[in-house]
Amino acid sequence: MAEERSEKREDxxxxxxxxxxxxxxxxxxxxxxxxxxxxxxxxxIAAMCFLASLALGAALSVGGATADWTRDLSGAxxxxxxxxxxxxxxxxxxxxxxxxxxxxxxxxxHALTVADTQALLEPWLGKGNVTEDLPLPRLxxxxxxxxxxxxxxxxxxRLSDAVPGAELDTHRQWQAELVRAxxxxxxxxxxxxxxxxxxxxxxxxxxxxxxxxxxxxxVEVLHLIGARDRFxxxxxxRHFLHLGLRGGAIGLALxxxxxxxxxxxxxxxxxxxxxxxxxxxxxxxALVAVPLVAALVAVVxxxxxxxxxxxxxx
Amino acid sequence: MFSPSxxxxxxxxxxxxxxxxxxNVGMRYGMGPxxxxxxxxxxxxxxxxxxxxxxxxxxxxxLKLMFLAQRPSRGLITMFDRDIATLPRAELPDIRRRVGxxxxxxxxxxxxxxxxxxxxxLKIQGRAEESYRADVxxxxxxxxxxxxxxxxxxxxxxxxxxxxxxxxxxxxxxxxLLADEPTGNVDPEMGKRLLRLFIELNRLGTxxxxxxxxxxxxxxxxxxxxxxxxxxxxxxx
Numbered sequence: 052m053a054e055e056r057s058e059k060r061e062d063x064x065x066x067x068x069x070x071x072x073x074x075x076x077x078x079x080x081x082x083x084x085x086x087x088x089x090x091x092x093x094x095x096i097a098a099m100c101f102l103a104s105l106a107l108g109a110a111l112s113v114g115g116a117t118a119d120w121t122r123d124l125s126g127a128x129x130x131x132x133x134x135x136x137x138x139x140x141x142x143x144x145x146x147x148x149x150x151x152x153x154x155x156x157x158x159x160x161h162a163l164t165v166a167d168t169q170a171l172l173e174p175w176l177g178k179g180n181v182t183e184d185l186p187l188p189r190l191x192x193x194x195x196x197x198x199x200x201x202x203x204x205x206x207x208x209r210l211s212d213a214v215p216g217a218e219l220d221t222h223r224q225w226q227a228e229l230v231r232a233x234x235x236x237x238x239x240x241x242x243x244x245x246x247x248x249x250x251x252x253x254x255x256x257x258x259x260x261x262x263x264x265x266x267x268x269x270v271e272v273l274h275l276i277g278a279r280d281r282f283x284x285x286x287x288x289r290h291f292l293h294l295g296l297r298g299g300a301i302g303l304a305l306x307x308x309x310x311x312x313x314x315x316x317x318x319x320x321x322x323x324x325x326x327x328x329x330x331x332x333x334x335x336x337a338l339v340a341v342p343l344v345a346a347l348v349a350v351v352x353x354x355x356x357x358x359x360x361x362x363x364x365x
Numbered sequence: 366m367f368s369p370s371x372x373x374x375x376x377x378x379x380x381x382x383x384x385x386x387x388x389n390v391g392m393r394y395g396m397g398p399x400x401x402x403x404x405x406x407x408x409x410x411x412x413x414x415x416x417x418x419x420x421x422x423x424x425x426x427x428l429k430l431m432f433l434a435q436r437p438s439r440g441l442i443t444m445f446d447r448d449i450a451t452l453p454r455a456e457l458p459d460i461r462r463r464v465g466x467x468x469x470x471x472x473x474x475x476x477x478x479x480x481x482x483x484x485x486x487l488k489i490q491g492r493a494e495e496s497y498r499a500d501v502x503x504x505x506x507x508x509x510x511x512x513x514x515x516x517x518x519x520x521x522x523x524x525x526x527x528x529x530x531x532x533x534x535x536x537x538x539x540x541x542l543l544a545d546e547p548t549g550n551v552d553p554e555m556g557k558r559l560l561r562l563f564i565e566l567n568r569l570g571t572x573x574x575x576x577x578x579x580x581x582x583x584x585x586x587x588x589x590x591x592x593x594x595x596x597x598x599x600x601x602x
Contacts, residue, residue, distance in 0.1 A: 278489040
C-alpha cells in the first residue's frame with residue numbers, strides 16, 4: 052500500500068517533496084522498526100536536540116555580544132578629570148579637550164556636563180541628593196578610530212602633564228574581565244552541547260544494542276541467507292536516520308518556540324549575563340544544523356555499534 | 366558421488382570435483398560432548414542425497430556446519446574449494462549466497478509479508494525489485510502460496526510456512542540446497558510435490574541434501590543416503 056501511494060505521488064511530479072517526506076516517514080525495513088526503539092527514542096532525541104539548540108543559541112548569543120562589546124569599547128576612551136582645590140575644573144576640562152582634540156586617531160571628544168555627571172550618580176545616590184558642593188570628577192567621552200588608534204601611553208602622558216589629576220581610562224581592565232566572563236559562559240554553553248552530544252551517542256548506542264538483541268533472530272537469518280554486515284547496518288541506520296530527523300525536528304521546533312518566547316518577553320529575560328531579546332535572526336540557520344547533526348550522529352553511532360556487535364557473531 | 370569415510374587417497378582431491386568435503390570433522394557445543402565424530406564425506410556438484418538418522422543423531426548439527434552457522438571443533442571442511450576454517454568472516458556471505466537452506470523451524474521473518482520473506486535473498490544481493498518481482502510471484506504460485514502473498518508468517522499454517530521456507534531457499538537458485546525436514550509439516554500429496562521441486566532443481570544443476578525422517582520420501586527418490594548414528598556417518602545406497 053505504501054508503495055502504491057508513493058508511486059502515485061511520483062506521478063504527480065512531487066518528487067522533491069516526496070524525497071523529503073521519505074526522510075521523515077520511515078519506509079519498510081527488514082528490521083522491525085517498532086519495539087524498544089520507537090516513540091520513546093524519538094522523544095529522547097527531541098529533548099536532546101532542544102537542549103542542544105538552547106546551548107548553541109546561548110553560545111552564539113554570548114559570543115556575538117562579546118564581539119560587540121569588544122568592538123564598542125575598543126573604540127572608546129574615558130578621561131576622568133579630578134577636582135583640585137586650587138584649580139578651576141572647567142578650565143582643566145577645556146585644557147584636556149584641547150590636548151585630546153589635537154591628538155592623532157581621535158575621532159570625537161565630548162565632555163559630560165555637571166548635570167550629566169549628576170545624572171550618572173542618581174541611581175546610587177537618589178534624585179536631588181547630589182549637592183552642588185560635592186566635588187565631582189568630570190568625565191570626557193573620547194571616540195577613537197579602532198583601526199588606527201592613538202598611542203595611548205603617549206596620550207596619557209601628555210594629558211597628565213597638561214592637566215594634573217586627569218586620568219585616561221581605556222576600559223581595558225573592565226573589558227578584559229567582561230570578555231573573560233563572557234568567554235567562560237560561552238564555553239560553558241559549548242560544554243553543555245558536548246555533554247548533550249555524548250549523551251545522545253550513549254543513548255543511540257544503547258538503543259542500537261537493544262534493537263539488535265531484540266532482533267537477534269532476524270539478524271541471524273539475514274546472515275545465514277548471505278546478508279553482509281553492511282546490509283544489516285544499512286537497515287538499522289536507516290531506522291535511526293528517521294528517528295534522528297523526527298526527534299531533531301521536534302527539538303528544533305521547541306527551541307525556536309522557546310527563543311521566540313524569550314523575544315516576546317522582551318529584555319526582561321537574560322541568559323548568561325546577556326540581556327536577550329530572543330535569538331538574533333542570523334543565528335536561526337545555525338539551529339537548523341542541530342537536527343541534521345543529531346541525525347548524522349545517530350546514524351554513524353548506530354552503524355558503528357552494529358558493525359562492532361556483528362563482528363562478534365559468525 | 367559419495368565417498369565413505371577413511372579414504373586417505375593422496376590424489377583424491379585433484380581427481381574428484383567436490384562441492385563440499387568433510388575430512389575427519391568433529392563438532393561439540395561449548396565444552397559439551399562431541400555431537401559429530403570423525404565425519405568424512407564429499408558431495409559432488411549436481412548430486413542428490415538424503416541425510417537420515419534418529420532424532421539427536423546430529424543431523425541438524427551437520428547441516429549447521431554446511432550453512433556456516435557453526436565452525437567445526439576439529440577436522441577440515443572445504444566448500445566450493447574454500448577452506449571454511451581459514452575463511453575470513455567477510456567472505457562468509459559469498460559462500461552462504463550459494464547455499465539455500467530450509468530450516469527445520471522455518472525461520473521466516475514475522476513482520477515481513479510472505480512475498481517479502483521469499484524475495485529477501487534477492488534483496489540482500491542488492492537486486493532491484495523490478496528484476497525479480499515476476500519470478501518471485503511465479504514461485505509463490507508454484508508452491509501454492511499465490512493467494513497468501515501479502516499474509517505474514519504468523520497467520521500462515523505450518524504447511525504454508527514450510528512451503529514459504531522452501532521457496533525462500535530456492536529463489537536465488539543456489540548451487541547447494543540444504544533442507545532440514547522439509548516435508549515434516551505437509552500432507553503426503555504436498556510432500557511429493559515438494560520432492561518433485563527438489564528433484565527438478567537437482568536436474569537443473571543444484572546439489573541437494575535433504576535431512577528427513579520420512580522413509581517414503583527416501584524410497585521415492587532412490588537417492589543415496591547418509592546415515593548419522595551417534596555422531597558418526599555411514600553411507601547407504
